[in-house]
Structure formats: structure tokens, C-alpha cells
Amino acid sequence: MGARWPAGSRAVSDDAPGAPVLTAHRAGLVGCRSCGRVWPDGQETCNRCGADLVPPDRRGLQKVWAWWFAGLIMYVPANLFPMMRTQTFAGLQGNTEATILQGVVELIHYGNYDIAIIVFVASIIVPIAKFLSIAWLAVVAGQPATVDQAHTRLKIYEVVEFIGRWSMIDVFVVAILSALVQLGFVASIHPGPAAVSFALSVAFTMLSAQSFDPRLIWRGLPLRSRTDDKGQE
Amino acid sequence: MDAQDTFDLTTGRGLMACPRCDAMHVEAELNSGETLRCIRCGGVLAKPRGGAFSQLIALAFTSMVLMMGAIFFPFLEISRMGIGNATSLFGVAMAFADGVLLPLVLAVMAMIVGLPVLRSFLLVYTLTPLAQGRAPYRHAATAFRWSEELRPWSMAEIFVIGTAVALVKVAGLATVHLGPAFWAFCALILVNLASRGFMCQTTIWDAIEDGSLPTDGREMAGGVARGE
Numbered sequence: 119m120g121a122r123w124p125a126g127s128r129a130v131s132d133d134a135p136g137a138p139v140l141t142a143h144r145a146g147l148v149g150c151r152s153c154g155r156v157w158p159d160g161q162e163t164c165n166r167c168g169a170d171l172v173p174p175d176r177r178g179l180q181k182v183w184a185w186w187f188a189g190l191i192m193y194v195p196a197n198l199f200p201m202m203r204t205q206t207f208a209g210l211q212g213n214t215e216a217t218i219l220q221g222v223v224e225l226i227h228y229g230n231y232d233i234a235i236i237v238f239v240a241s242i243i244v245p246i247a248k249f250l251s252i253a254w255l256a257v258v259a260g261q262p263a264t265v266d267q268a269h270t271r272l273k274i275y276e277v278v279e280f281i282g283r284w285s286m287i288d289v290f291v292v293a294i295l296s297a298l299v300q301l302g303f304v305a306s307i308h309p310g311p312a313a314v315s316f317a318l319s320v321a322f323t324m325l326s327a328q329s330f331d332p333r334l335i336w337r338g339l340p341l342r343s344r345t346d347d348k349g350q351e
Numbered sequence: 352m353d354a355q356d357t358f359d360l361t362t363g364r365g366l367m368a369c370p371r372c373d374a375m376h377v378e379a380e381l382n383s384g385e386t387l388r389c390i391r392c393g394g395v396l397a398k399p400r401g402g403a404f405s406q407l408i409a410l411a412f413t414s415m416v417l418m419m420g421a422i423f424f425p426f427l428e429i430s431r432m433g434i435g436n437a438t439s440l441f442g443v444a445m446a447f448a449d450g451v452l453l454p455l456v457l458a459v460m461a462m463i464v465g466l467p468v469l470r471s472f473l474l475v476y477t478l479t480p481l482a483q484g485r486a487p488y489r490h491a492a493t494a495f496r497w498s499e500e501l502r503p504w505s506m507a508e509i510f511v512i513g514t515a516v517a518l519v520k521v522a523g524l525a526t527v528h529l530g531p532a533f534w535a536f537c538a539l540i541l542v543n544l545a546s547r548g549f550m551c552q553t554t555i556w557d558a559i560e561d562g563s564l565p566t567d568g569r570e571m572a573g574g575v576a577r578g579e
Contacts, residue, residue, distance in 0.1 A: 149368025
């Protein structure tokens with residue numbers, strides 16, 4: 119070949135339209151998920167980057183589910199226990215404990231709607247949407263799909279992977295507030311047990327999303343379904 | 352076939368598989384500024400940029416310097432009724448230091464300071480010889496792989512948004528002043544964004560593999576899915 123492909127090029131001169139895409143798996147090879155190098159099937163580590171080579175296989179989903187359940191279990195105390203404890207005037211004026219949801223309600227109460235929305239989205243909507251998306255992806259992975267469905271699933275996977283870390287906002291907020299608001303008698307803020315379980319829940323779901331192999335999305339595809347898929351024979 | 356000697360379907364030499372959908376592509380040379388997308392899923396496979404290695408090294412150094420400032424200068428200061436408190440980044444992490452929350456200190460510290468610094472260091476280690484067209488240092492592949500694997504866990508930009516939320520929450524309780532460390536952190540995010548624009552993993556992997564060949568700005572991977 120040796121040709122230089124122009125930017126964003128999909129089409130290649132000598133290939134007939136509608137031909138199947140050759141995947142590494144189908145060719146009896148295994149592709150490295152870390153650096154993209156292709157090795158013969160059965161090789162266990164990539165000689166270029168040293169990463170473990172894993173064929174696209176539904177068995178990998180066990181790891182996804184394991185982290186998923188771990189994350190879900192930690193998500194329960196994260197919502198039931200207080201995120202932080204605020205003490206004003208040595209507890210005389212108030213000694214409040216707020217869970218995640220109460221924190222949001224408090225922000226709304228003081229009229230900080232924009233910040234309330236950020237916290238609500240980052241700590242409640244995103245984690246729940248993440249649990250649902252990962253579970254759905256893991257259930258449908260490897261099942262037959264059309265190309266459009268596969269593209270939708272890949273998009274969802276990319277969004278989940280991108281957005282997962284942003285749930286850590288609440289943990290950082292608690293950390294900053296507890297470090298900052300140490301005014302002795304006047305006011306002080308201490309972190310609650312939910313901070314730890316929430317951080318763990320976010321970490322576990324991140325690991326769950328990372329364990330998911332997006333190549334599984336494409337495994338169930340019929341081979342000749344897209345006109346601009348190029349290949350030979 | 353003209354490409355018969357450039358790749359090998361039994362050993363995988365000269366081929367590249369899309370990490371997102373497994374479609375195979377034949378490696379080919381790309382010009383600087385071109386972007387190669389996977390023919391199947393459309394994900395970016397390579398986007399070599401001329402002089403990217405030197406830029407990445409410079410940006411990694413910048414982020415290390417900014418991180419030093421961010422650690423040692425005061426981050427936020429508050430005061431109310433004559434009682435004030437200033438905190439640095441260490442102070443933020445140490446907020447969890449009592450009792451069972453201790454592991455969280457280490458995690459928070461790692462995510463906002465440790466990993467960004469470590470990643471910058473690993474990147475400089477990997478790219479310095481490559482930018483000069485020399486053979487990579489020992490374990491450069493491992494260093495770069497770790498740098499990439501740790502990417503989602505370095506959360507400096509999330510921390511800054513967290514600061515904004517914290518400022519609003521504390522505004523009713525006391526007066527807040529932003530310290531130099533806060534601005535260093537904001538600059539750090541811009542540096543990271545710039546660094547991401549220059550980053551092309553495929554180019555770096557090829558440069559590591561090709562050893563001393565000067566591949567900066569050029570790209571060895573690219574091409575097309577093919578049948579036999």
C-alpha cells in the first residue's frame with residue numbers, strides 16, 4: 119500500500135464498496151488494546167507496549183459485573199450517611215449533617231440554583247445513569263446489532279468513560295471545605311463517612327467501565343451491512 | 352498485490368487493530384496534520400503533528416512547575432469575625448487525615464497532585480530521547496503505557512470545578528480569598544488541554560518501536576482494513 123491517506127479518509131482506492139471489514143479476531147490475530155499492534159492469536163503480552171493481550175470475549179464481562187456490583191454496594195451508604203458535618207458556634211447555632219441529597223436541597227434553599235444543578239448532576243444523575251448504561255452495555259454486548267446500533271452503543275460507552283470521573287466533584291468539595299472551614303469556635307466542617315463510600319463507588323464504576331471491552335459491541339454485527347465499509351474480497 | 356510485503360497476516364507485522372472495534376488497518380505513513388480515522392467505528396487512530404514531541408516535553412515541564420507552585424502557595428483563605436484560615440493543597444488532602452478516612456487522603460492527594468506529576472515525568476522520560484532522534488531509554492514502553500493508563504485517574508480539572516462549588520457553599524459562612532495556587536491550578540488545566548491536542552499515542556508507540564528512526568511529525572501507522 120504505502121499510500122498517504124488524506125485527513126479523515128475512510129475510502130481507499132482499490133476496494134469494492136460493501137466488502138466486509140476484516141477484524142484482527144477474524145483473521146486469527148489479536149490486537150493490543152493499549153497500542154494497537156497486532157499479534158498472532160494466543161500470544162499473551164504485547165511485545166511493543168507490554169500490555170496483556172485479551173481477545174474480544176464475553177468472559178471479560180465478568181470483571182465488568184464484579185466492579186459494577188462493588189460500585190453499587192458502595193453507592194448505598196454513600197447516599198444514606200452524611201457527606202459532611204457543619205458546626206457553627208461550637209454547635210450552639212447549629213450542628214448539621216448533610217447527605218448528598220440534603221446538600222443539594224440546601225443549595226437550592228440558599229438560591230444557588232446553578233451550583234445545585236452541577237452537584238445534582240455530578241453526584242446523583244451521573245452515577246445512576248452510569249450504573250444503568252454499563253449494565254445495559256454489558257447485557258447487549260456481543261448480541262447481533264445493526265451498524266447504527268453499534269455506533270450508538272460505542273457513543274454511550276465513550277460518554278460513560280468520559281463522564282465517570284466527574285462524579286468525584288463532590289468528594290473534592292468535601293475535602294476543600296473541611297480543610298478550609300476550620301475556624302475553631304466560629305465554624306468548622308468535618309467530612310462524613312459517605313465521602314469515602316462515594317469516592318469508592320465512583321472509583322469502582324470507573325474500573326467497571328474500563329474493564330468493558332468496546333470491541334464486543336461489534337462482535338455481533340452482520341458482516342455486509344454498510345456501504346462505506348471498505349475491504350477486499 | 353502491491354502491499355504484499357508491507358504486512359503479514361500470520362504474524363501481524365505491519366498491521367494495526369482499532370482498539371475500539373478491532374478492525375484491522377495496514378500501516379502507512381501519514382503526513383503531519385493528517386488525522387486517520389477507523390474505517391469501521393470512526394474513532395481517531397492517529398493524528399501526527401509536526402514537532403509534537405518537543406511540544407509535549409515543554410508542556411510536561413510547564414505542568415510540573417505549575418504543580419510545584421500549586422502545592423506550596425496558599426490555595427484558599429477564608430476569614431470570619433477576625434478568625435482566619437489559609438489552606439494549601441496538602442491541607443485539603445489532610446482534611447481526611449483523621450482515623451478511618453486516612454486512605455482517602457492518599458487517594459485525593461494522588462489524584463490531584465501525585466498522578467499529574469508522575470504522568471508528566473513519565474512523558475518526559477519517554478519522549479526526550481525520541482524528540483532528539485535517539486533510541487528510547489530502557490523501559491520507555493512501560494513508562495508510556497503507565498502514563499496512558501493513569502490518565503483517567505489524574506483529576507486536576509475536576510478538582511478546580513470542585514473548588515468553584517466549594518466557594519459558593521462557603522460564601523455565606525465566611526469571606527474567601529483565592530490564593531496563587533488556585534490560579535496555578537487553572538493554568539494547569541489549559542496546559543493539559545494543549546498537551547492533549549498534541550498527543551498522538553500511535554505516533555509515540557511507533558517511535559518507541561522504531562527506536563532511533565526520526566519519526567517526529569511523521570506517522571508509520573495508518574491505512575485500511577483488507578481481506579486476504
